[in-house]
Amino acid sequence: MYKNPQTQDANIKKRAPSVLLCCSSSVVINTFLSTLLLVFVSISAANAQEKIALEEVIVAAQKRLEGVQDVPMAISVFDSANIDLSGLGDVTDISARTPNVILKPSLGGTTGLTSAIRGMITINPSINLEPSVGVYLDGVNIARSVGGLFDVADLAQIEVIKGPQGTLYGKSTTGGAINLITQRPVGKFGGDVMLGAGNFSLSHLKLGIDTPSFTLGSTKLSVRVNYMARERDGWVRNRRVNAFSDPVNDDLNNIDSRAARIALLLELSEDMDVFYAYDQSEKKQNPTYAQLTSESGVYDFMAAHVAEARQSEASVYDALRDDIESEGHTVNFTWALSDNMTFKSISSYRKLDFHDQLDMDGTRFDIYHSERIVDFDQVMQEFQLLGAIAGIKYVSGLHFLYENADVINPVCLNSAEGNSSDDCVFGLNDANRFMQNYGFENITAAVFGQADWTPQFASLQDRLTLSVGVRLTGEEKEQYIQKFYERARTADDSILASIIVEPGQGPIPAPVIVEDTFTNVSPSFAISWKFTNDINVYGRIAKGWKSGGFNGEAPSANEFRDNPFEEEEVIAAELGIKTRFLKDRILLNIAAFQNNVVDMQLTTLTGDPFISSTVANAGEATIQGAELELVAKVIAPLTIIFSYGYLDGVFDEYTLGGVDMSDSAIVPYAPHHSGNLGVEWKIVKGAFGVLSAKFEANFVGEYVVYSQPDLAESTRIDDYWLFNARIDLTDILLGIDSNSLKISLWGKNLDDEDYRLNGIPLDYWTVNYIGEPRTYGFDFTYGF
DSSP: OOOOOSSTTSOOOSOOSSOBOOSOOOGGGHHHHHHHHHHHHHHHHHTTTSOOOOOOOEEOTTSSOEEGGGSSSOEEEEEHHHHHHHTOOSGGGGGGGSTTEEEEEOTTOSSOEEEEETTEEOOOOOTTSOOSEEEEETTEEEOOSTTOSOOOSOEEEEEEEESOBOSSSSSOBSSEEEEEEEOOOOSSSEEEEEEEEETTTEEEEEEEEEOOOEEETTEEEEEEEEEEEEEEOOSEEEOOSSSSOOOSOSEESOEEEEEEEEEEEEEEETTEEEEEEEEEEEEEEOOOOOEEEEEOSSSGGGGGGOOSSOOSEEOOSOOOEEEEEEEEEEEEEEEEEETTEEEEEEEEEEEEEEEEEEEOSOSSSSOEEEEEEEEEEEEEEEEEEEEEETTEEEEEEEEEEEEEEEEEOOEEEOOSOSOOOOOGGGTOSSOEEEEEEEEEEEEEEEEEEEEEEOOOOTTTTTOEEEEEEEEEEEEEEEEEEEEEEEEOSOOOGGGSOSOEEOTTOSOOOOOEEEEEEEEEEEEEEEEEEEEETTEEEEEEEEEEEEOOBOOTTOSSHHHHHHOOBOOEEEEEEEEEEEEEETTTTEEEEEEEEEEEEEEEEEEEEEOSSSOEEEEEEEEEEEEEEEEEEEEEEEETTEEEEEEEEEEEEEEEEOEETTEEOTTTOOOTTOOSEEEEEEEEEEEEEETTEEEEEEEEEEEEOOBOSSSSHHHHHHTOBOOEEEEEEEEEEEEEEOSSTTOEEEEEEEEESTTOOOOEEEEEEOSSEEEEEEOOOOEEEEEEEEEO
16 A cells, blocks of 8 residues: 655655666567566465565655556656665766666766766756756756756655656656655654765765754644765876976865755644755865877877876876855745645755866876856746546646856966966966856746546546646746957967957957747646556657757857757657566566657867867657666565666757768767666574675666767767675664664775766867776764
């Protein structure tokens, strides 16, 4: 039976034994499954005296709490137990466990989130581009990918929802949505503290405390406070730059982060409550190492720095910082108007300050640096009305979002061969500095809704459900750009634009300001049929949409003004089956899908003479694939987890610069194969506690970061395996009431696989960003 909490946002209980492996895959494995079922039947007979079953998992993907097997969409779920058991560091760790999902740090940093679901991707982390995957924190849309990889101090559940979203969510997306759901105060004193350590001098602290509830007349107030901190030395040592000076930072790829959260639940009556949360996240880190992996020979002195394999030592000119501060206020007001109708208001303000200063050439020479200073804030207001009447469950909403961003983005070129100690990021001596400032003010307003009808006919026995949704969106965008060159030394004017400002001389050109309005109607339709309570077949078709806009990183102001990119649309069809077998001991979900994409927004990078980009629309693309996810409770102490994803994407129409690229271009972030195999084993349970272990192997097939063949080749991601393991000794009673201790040993990338995350191909060289080497450590968690 499902638990029916008082409100939609009540704490999601710890029910999943592991990632809920949902939605996916292929008929090719039927033989394998049949054999597996026979094995499980024999095991079942041997364990007939013992109750063995997977727990039901509850999700809020459709704005109400329901069993995930009843939702006609592909969803993967991680609850707090999974998050702890898998040792998830941040949201990117879940992609290895979720087929056809890639979550990576954005190009050049550690705080931006690049997210792709089923090949739908926004490659460029520029703040003025719309993400293809929506990220939601307690119902609040994190509107931009810059700063999207922030620490959340107290997660209760993560839901990954695949396919276009818009009829249930505040922001329309083409790829899917990621729901981050935090813990709510429980009104009883208790909590836990975790201390951890590991290689590369890792230290980790995590603290969560619930206070007793405070009664104020008929009102009850509960409070929960959380704090976490992580520090680790960089795994790349940065050596002396030259004989006369040391690098500013002596390591790269380090960790130095803090996050805090306070949550207040004010229960005004049995039918009304107010939930307030303040979250803050801060990272003050050195940049990731931009490793030089190829060069064209134009700068022959760079050749000695080229390396394909992951390097543990570097010698780079001032890679200075990768800093972010973000904070948010959220107020959720819930009012149960009746037994069958609930009104909800979500109000939020979020602010982001971001500052990075990066070395972009991977050498000890002062060749190419980039800086970004971002000031961003957003205000969101959403009203929802949820209810049920005469066999119809409905969600309706009004959504408003205001965004404002200003970006200062100087890049510097100094071709002196390593003999300068000046920091060209600040435009000092012996440097060419190209100033590009841009920003926007966007307003989004939307009306959305979805109704799920289960006909109340005796002959149907509540087996059929029809779902219809629609979203109406209007967006107003006002954006600006300001570009000019500052030259502090004699240079070859042929590589400079016509506007050159000598320091202290001449006028700075006025910003170029443009504006546009976009409107869209996006429907969705789904049908599901329950053959039994354990077998649910569904089909869904939905339209996804991303608005168009202007490219703040365009090569020139004229390019910015005259070549806006168009809105992107996708029609996505999905067929799936969700099943449970052998008295809830096996969960098997399979889905097949096809995305027909029109005007897919794709980015091309260039570095001549400074890093800039072009955003163009590919005419048409078809992306299709399948997914399979399986969880099997073999015997009471042993759970096996398996997932597999297949993707195949082609461009049907794609013209770039007047050249037909439909046959040569490659759909980015779309590996043909990906998968995960995990084993969870309760080794022994005794008076001392419970000893358990988890092992997992994650596979990602070859894929490209850019669609153009020349850019794709130099930044290609080869296929790779990652092996992780964890051993936990839990429920160690300390003899003080219910206090307990947990001791954990963990390791990631155990075979020290050398793999790439992404890269930046410039005109004369390419830098790539490499994944972490083997890491390991231990944690102590004290619960009280």
